[in-house]
Amino acid sequence: MKRGTTIYLYELAWILPSFAIPVGMLVALIVTAFGAGVHLVGVEGRIDPTKVGQTAPFDKPGLVEIAPGQYEVRMTAQIWTFAPNEIRVPAGSTVHFWATSKDVVHGLLIPRANVNVMLLPGQIAHAQARFDAPGEYPIICHEYCGIAHHTMAGKVIVEPRRTAEVAR
Ligand code: CUA
Secondary structure, eight states: OHHHHHHHHHHHHHHHHHHHHHHHHHHHHHIIIIISOOOOOOOOEEOOGGGGGGSTTTTSOEEEEEETTEEEEEEEEETTEEESOEEEEETTEEEEEEEEESSSOEEEEEGGGTEEEEEOBTEEEEEEEEEOSOEEEEEEOOSOOSTTGGGOEEEEEEEOOOHHHHHO
């Protein structure tokens, strides 16, 4: 009887974790997906890929301050440039990137800011990043888009805050 009990305990020691681990992973998945909002970058919208240059807000690519410390970049990608390809923001800014492609598939990668999205013609991609440290952050196209793909780059320039802005 004692021997049988021992075997039962060993079985229990295996069975419990084999239930607890998947249940724990499922709980973690649910909490991060719905509680913390962690998800894949999805399609934020679609526009006519043949009319990107005429469709707002991509008809006027550029940087817009939407609130103190909050910026929005309306960006288009085309062979082999980003528009705008240089962005200046003060340190501590949060930048929302809204981007799409005018021609072929491009990529938008800012390695030091954890921005990594594909830009498909007419499909609007969104990513956001906070830039705390002053400096230059390269913007890179990381989807092969033709002969000059390797030259397709831009940068985010994060400027140190001025004293007046810090006091604000
Ligand atoms: Cu655009 Cu590679």
